[in-house]
Amino acid sequence: MHDVSPVTNRGSSDVDMSAQERAKISYKARLNQEEVMTMRWAQLWRTIITSALGRTLFPYTRYIRTLNLEDLEELLQDSKFKNRISSMFFDGELAAHKIQTSGPKNTLRLDPGRTSNTLGEIITTNTPMLEELSGKIENDALLRWIPRTPRLRLLNLWYGGALVGAGPLLRQHCHHFKTLSFWAWDHPEADQKFADFLNEINPQTLESLEIFSLASIGAESFLALSCHRDSLKELKLNSINSTAMHSLHMLAGCTNLTTLLLTDATDRSVYLKMAHNEIFVEIVAWLTSCKKLRSVTIRNIRGGQDLLTPILLENDIQLTSLELRGYAMADARDFHQALANQTSLQELQLQGDSDETGEGVATLVESLSQLVNLTDLRLQDISDYFTDEVLGRLARSLPKLEGWYTSGWAVTDAIWADMAMLKSLRRLDMAALSRFTADGILDFILRLGPGNKGLVLAIMMADVDCDLTEKEQTTIKETISAQVDGRFEFQLQRGMTCWEINRPSGQLIPLPDPDISEYEAESD
Numbered sequence: 001m002h003d004v005s006p007v008t009n010r011g012s013s014d015v016d017m018s019a020q021e022r023a024k025i026s027y028k029a030r031l032n033q034e035e036v037m038t039m040r041w042a043q044l045w046r047t048i049i050t051s052a053l054g055r056t057l058f059p060y061t062r063y064i065r066t067l068n069l070e071d072l073e074e075l076l077q078d079s080k081f082k083n084r085i086s087s088m089f090f091d092g093e094l095a096a097h098k099i100q101t102s103g104p105k106n107t108l109r110l111d112p113g114r115t116s117n118t119l120g121e122i123i124t125t126n127t128p129m130l131e132e133l134s135g136k137i138e139n140d141a142l143l144r145w146i147p148r149t150p151r152l153r154l155l156n157l158w159y160g161g162a163l164v165g166a167g168p169l170l171r172q173h174c175h176h177f178k179t180l181s182f183w184a185w186d187h188p189e190a191d192q193k194f195a196d197f198l199n200e201i202n203p204q205t206l207e208s209l210e211i212f213s214l215a216s217i218g219a220e221s222f223l224a225l226s227c228h229r230d231s232l233k234e235l236k237l238n239s240i241n242s243t244a245m246h247s248l249h250m251l252a253g254c255t256n257l258t259t260l261l262l263t264d265a266t267d268r269s270v271y272l273k274m275a276h277n278e279i280f281v282e283i284v285a286w287l288t289s290c291k292k293l294r295s296v297t298i299r300n301i302r303g304g305q306d307l308l309t310p311i312l313l314e315n316d317i318q319l320t321s322l323e324l325r326g327y328a329m330a331d332a333r334d335f336h337q338a339l340a341n342q343t344s345l346q347e348l349q350l351q352g353d354s355d356e357t358g359e360g361v362a363t364l365v366e367s368l369s370q371l372v373n374l375t376d377l378r379l380q381d382i383s384d385y386f387t388d389e390v391l392g393r394l395a396r397s398l399p400k401l402e403g404w405y406t407s408g409w410a411v412t413d414a415i416w417a418d419m420a421m422l423k424s425l426r427r428l429d430m431a432a433l434s435r436f437t438a439d440g441i442l443d444f445i446l447r448l449g450p451g452n453k454g455l456v457l458a459i460m461m462a463d464v465d466c467d468l469t470e471k472e473q474t475t476i477k478e479t480i481s482a483q484v485d486g487r488f489e490f491q492l493q494r495g496m497t498c499w500e501i502n503r504p505s506g507q508l509i510p511l512p513d514p515d516i517s518e519y520e521a522e523s524d
Contacts, residue, residue, distance in 0.1 A: 038080040042089045045072055049094065049119055052126040061126045069120045069135030070158070076112035086110070097122065117141045124148050131176075137162055147173045154178075160185025160215060164193050167200025177201065178231070181210040190216040198224035210236035214265055218243045222250035229253040236261035236297075242270060245301070249282035257290045263299040264326075271302040284310050291316045300326035305335035312338035321347040329355040329364065329382055336360075339367040347376040354384040365390050369397035375424070378405040385409045386432070392418040401425055407461075408432025413440030420447035429458045433493060436462060438472035441488075445480045455486035461493035 051060040075081055081089070090098045097118045103109035117138050124130070124145040133149065134156035142162045146152065146169040153176040157163070160182040170177050185194065194217050198206070206228040211217070222244075225232060232254050237244070240262065248262075272280040280303075287293075288310050296311060296319060298304040305327045311317055312335070319342050329336075329352060339345075348371065355361070364382070368374075377398065379386075386408040395401075395418035402424050411434040419428065436459060448455060457480060462468070468476070473490055480486040 035080050035085070038075075038078060039085050039088070041075060042081065042085050045075060045119075046089050046094070049122055052123050053093065055093075059126065061123055063129055064123075064127050065129055066132040067120075067123065067127065067130055067134070069116050069133075069137065071135075072119060073112045073116040073136060076110060076115055094119075114138075120145070132156070139164055139166075142166055143169060146170060150174060152177055155180050155182075157182040159183065160190065160194060160211070161187060163197045167197040170201045175202065178205055178207040180206060180208070181212065181236075182215075183211075184213040185211075185215040185217070187216055191218050191220045195220035195224035199227055203227045204229075204231045207231050208234040210234070210238075210261075212238050214239045214241070216241070216243075219247040219250050222247050225251060226253035230256060233257060233292075234259040238263045239265035241265045245270065245272065246276065246279055249279055249286055252282070252286045252289075255286070255289045256292055258292050259295040260287075260290070260293060261297040261299075262301060263297075264301045273303045273306045280306070283307065287311050288314045288317070293317050294319060295321035297321075297323040298325070299323070302326075305332045309335045309338045312342050315341070318342070318344040320344055323347075323349040325349070325351040327352040329353060329360040333360070333363055336364045336367050339364075340370045343371060344373060345371050346373055348374055349378040349380075350382045351378075351380040352382045354382050356385050361385050361390065365393065368394055372398065373400060374398050375400050376403040377401060378403075379407065380405065380431070381407060383407045386411075388412055388414040391415045391432075395419050395422055399423070403427040405429040406432060408434070410435070413437055413443075416440050416444035416447075420444050423449055423451040425452055426454055427456045427458075429456075429460065431460045434459060434462050435466045437466065438468055438476060441476055442479055445476070445483050445486075448480075448484045448486075450484075452484045452486070455480065455484050456489070457486065458489040460489070460491045462490065464492050467492060 047056060048060055048064070050056055051058065097115065099111045099114040099118055100108040101111040101114075113136055116135065120135070120137065121141060121144070125148065127149060129151060130149045131151050132154040133145070133152060134154075136158035137145075139162045142157075143165055146166060150173055152170075152174040155177070163182070187193075194215075198221065204227070206225075209225070209232065218241075225235075233256060235251075235254065235257055236259070238261070245264070270276065272283070284307065287307065291314075293311065296308065298308060301307070304324055308322070308324060311319070322342070322345055324335075327335075332352070339348075348368075365386075368377075377394075384407045386406060388411055391406065391408060391411065392415055395415070399422065401422050403426060404422075405427075406429070408430070409432065411430065411432040413436055419425070441457075441459075445457075468490060473488070476490075477488045480488050
């Protein structure tokens with residue numbers, strides 16, 4: 001329930017409301033509505049907490065399987081959680097669990113983090129069915145709670161340091177534990193402490209590990225993951241530093257991975273292939289030995305395309321999802337050619353610097369055209385020089401597409417006939433410099449069928465010379481709603497608006513709008 005509460009949506013109650021419905025409600029009425037919703041949410045949490053104390057007719061906490069204390073902390077932080085709601089929440093015996101800290105001008109204010117841990121202490125005294133635990137949980141609290149939760153299988157922590165000393169307890173009390181994630185652990189001893197934890201829990205039990213942000217882990221932790229080489233299926237390491245990058249080959253024993261994600265912490269990682277080729281070769285050997293890989297994501301790692309190319313060429317690896325961000329088309333000819341070998345791909349995301357030379361675009365398009373099983377294709381920046389002809393060819397070659405995001409160059413109504421052939425298309429984001437007309441868009445919409453139900457058509461960079469009038473936009477919105485129960489979004493691109501023929505290539509090229517100053521264009 002917490003995923004759709006007004007609190008976890010930052011106090012917004014507009015989640016299920018249309019623009020017309022929101023316009024009918026006055027500002028004061030909306031504030032009152034939000035306060036009522038927050039009151040209800042606070043009552044739910046209070047009921048859960050008091051049930052652990054035996055003060056409710058039904059013992060709710062005994063049946064809780066998922067406990068997210070971060071949601072409780074967000075409730076305590078919310079601007080509407082004050083005065084009447086706060087007094088109601090902390091009434092009676094819960095008043096003793098309200099922790100305050102010094103505020104401005106010698107005032108006292110609620111400490112949401114420590115209070116949520118204190119209230120979590122109450123809840124976990126009576127949660128024998130608990131399987132998933134999340135939140136900014138302090139180390140001493142976690143050590144007390146683990147013995148109470150024998151069914152625990154998932155931990156999602158804010159700070160990895162909370163794990164210190166938890167390994168032996170999980171080994172003794174939680175035989176189903178298999179999934180771990182935490183946001184950060186930036187500490188000089190983090191690598192050794194985390195390695196100790198991995199060695200202390202039951203061997204060959206960890207199936208999924210995800211680190212969301214900066215953590216000072218490296219060789220020790222990677223080597224310790226070998227204790228789970230048979231069980232580990234999912235490994236997601238965000239914001240890894242240069243030390244960790246140079247230690248990736250220590251993961252050589254973990255070859256049962258199905259999902260791998262690697263992102264760089266600084267966008268300035270060393271180009272391993274050039275600077276430390278021997279390490280690069282070992283990392284490639286590890287990656288290509290992971291025959292069960294199905295999903296690979298590499299973001300902002302220098303030479304990421306070089307790490308991926310051998311994977312793509314490995315016939316025993318059949319990927320269904322691939323994402324690469326932060327590379328350049330000029331350095332990726334081999335990578336783009338190798339894409340054609342992974343015809344099993346269903347989802348593909350590429351983001352990088354494009355190249356206006358026809359050869360780079362042609363190589364990429366040739367490979368993309370062979371990925372006939374794609375259902376989701378996202379091309380950002382790398383497709384800046386895609387033309388009508390290129391987009392039309394991709395539409396004809398990829399009949400299973402359901403979602404498509406692309407940039408492009410001088411795109412016109414010529415694409416719509418091919419786009420209409422995509423009978424399963426549900427979302428089309430056209431982030432291309434475009435000159436569409438209302439008639440062209442309407443013709444496309446009228447060709448849509450039952451498989452396009454709910455289609456969202458977003459045109460995000462239209463030339464101002466091809467602006468659609470309010471009446472035209474309204475007609476398009478009404479037509480797409482009636483035809484497939486869809487939605488239309490439209491936005492102009494300022495500063496790149498006048499068009500002329502580029503004689504050598506025969507393409508239309510945009511020139512700066514003379515009515516928009518250079519300062520305005522740059523500020524956009």
